[in-house]
Amino acid sequence: MAFPSRARARSEVGFGSDRRPAGASRAARLEDAQKYLFVLPALVLFATFVLLPLASAVYYSFTVWDGLRTPEWVGWWNYVRAWNDSVHVRSYLNVGVYIAGTLVVEVAFGLLMAVLLASNRRGFGFMRGLFFSPMVLSMVAAGLLWTYVYDYRRGLLNEGLRAVGLGGWAHPWLSDGATAMLAVIVVSGWKYAGFYMIIFLAALRRIPQSLYEAAMLDGATPLQRFAHVTLPLLRETTIVAVLLCVTGGFAAFDLFFTMTNGGPFNATEIPTTWIVKQAFDRHNMGYGAALTVVMTVVVGVVSLAYLLATRRRHAVEY
């Protein structure tokens, strides 16, 4: 089937016409004005609550300001500082590790569970509910709960190890730079894998059963059916899931705040925890604003690059 060209399609549905017939009527101009009038309330709200704070953050990012004194204009100084701030630079490496980890324990594991629990066999619905249940907990509650699980002296994990004679493996999980990030990633997976499972389950239900039957007739093994039928047809869902996971990873804060607060020794410091420390603990509002602008740009660029890369390969344009 041949699709009409984009320009033709636009002209057929009446959008984006560049040329107006000579002597366009006043009524047409009034209609244009009406369109803008209808958009105006949303535009005003957007400007007030998004654009204005954004512009003000950009302004403060060029100042030294403690929240009380008059802001002092310092030009690019905060950005130079951000570049030279080893903890800030490290926070991006840390969040990269966190995102990579969550792609495995949230998206990949969620996909695995979706495939395993997709059946309508007895008890599977209950297991799906069970697997999804951590999603109903708030992140702060989950973080606090797991802090007790990981506690060095009385935590469930170490007590369990001691109970089975593996006391030597008992470890201060959140106090050791080598294990703290892993411990947070595990909790993140526990919390969100169920969410991605539901997304993948919905997509799985849309795959026609006839494709699997055809593959079976061709002698495909279950693994081959997964690799050659399921995965390709889940591609668009996977793209969305990865995007959600990556952008969500950059926005992560509450879990880190409650479990490690960026410690030990910045081992789990991520951009958001560092921004909060700078802006509110140390009263460096100007520097905090600069770090926020940097983060906004980084997340924007990463998201855009990802969307462009995936669109080129998979989007159907017409």
Added chain:
Amino acid sequence: MHAPPLRTLRHLATALLATLLIGAVAAQNVVEISVAHTMTGGAHRDAFDRIIEAFHEAHPTIRIRQIPQDMEIYQDTGLIAMLQSNDPPDIWFQWGGDLVRRDAELGFALDLTDYLAQDGWGDSFLDASWSEGTGTMVGDRIFMMPYAFDVTTVLWYNTDIFAEHGLSEPETWDEFLDIVRTLRAAGVTPIILGNQQFWPLGNWAGHITARVVGMDLFDKALSLEVPFNQPAFEEAFQRFAELAEAQAFNRDLAGLGASESMAAFFQGAGAMHPIGSWLISNAFSSAPDGFSYDAFNTPVIAGGAGDPQSIIGLATGFEVSSRSAHVDEAITFLRFFTSFDHQVAWAEAGRFSPIEGAMAAADIDVHNKALAELFLDANELVPPPDTGYPVEIADIFYQGAALVAGGLRSPAAALAWIDEQLALVR
């Protein structure tokens, strides 16, 4: 049913009008004073409430409206937001030191010098109240009325564990290290501390550093007049390296919270716990029955340039808003609050009253009394870096000390790191 007679209705209307008028006149005569603070509970909040109740009885035309906030929220954003608002509190809680200097410099805090000079009000306070060291003054002017002194670090110890291992309070740093080694060899965690937020160890590190390098150099370094990476500070940080080498701390030092570590100390998870005077009130509510504890000051460090018997601490108190429309009423309340009888009650609620004789007259816990004596006998008061100096500088210093105590960097490397970080501070 009969309609009410017209006369009754008229009487009712008159009575209603009179009530409204009296109410309006009374409301006009009552002045409301807002007091922002961080007392969200505990014995001292109860005592404060009772004092306010008594004040309302004694001064029916002045009402006190409390604005209590969680301490961290208050410190991070709460007070700043209130001070920036069009309606700042008339009175607010503050930590002595850098924040008082800030409030005075920006014109938020009222100069209280002349008010305290009236009728000998200022003379009713301990002499230690009026110094830049305690953080109540800026130059020769008083901007904060202290309501309590706090010793921010002493070494609390579990007396049962000490007795079990035949240990007694150390006089010198070497004796202290011997105790640490003895306990570690016996399989006991010598010092339990939660340093997730850096200040618990940082406060102690500040004290040790001031003892070794002397107050003058300590003050200059934290004021960014001289670098940290120099032999005197390396000598001070060597003390933390010794603690790291002796495995003095709990394994989860870096990730444990301050209150969790105090709870663990109460449970006997460690022999010593370096923290401030507020442990006493926590012990009342959280320590198990029969928990026996005592405290000693940081032991004398041989060869140190600072006062060997110094203590680390500060004053906390109230500031009055320079924008308050009711300064006289605010002062009336503060005078009432700091009157002798109420300060005795305040001391009995666990606070170290700055009013002359209040601690002696109060029926207080033996530990509180001991700390009060320690405070009053000290020749030198070291300000905690996070209240005596800008918090950003203190935080970097704290992290440097923690890196050494955690065995992650040598003293020289940690000091170089501190200077590198401070170079980024404007």
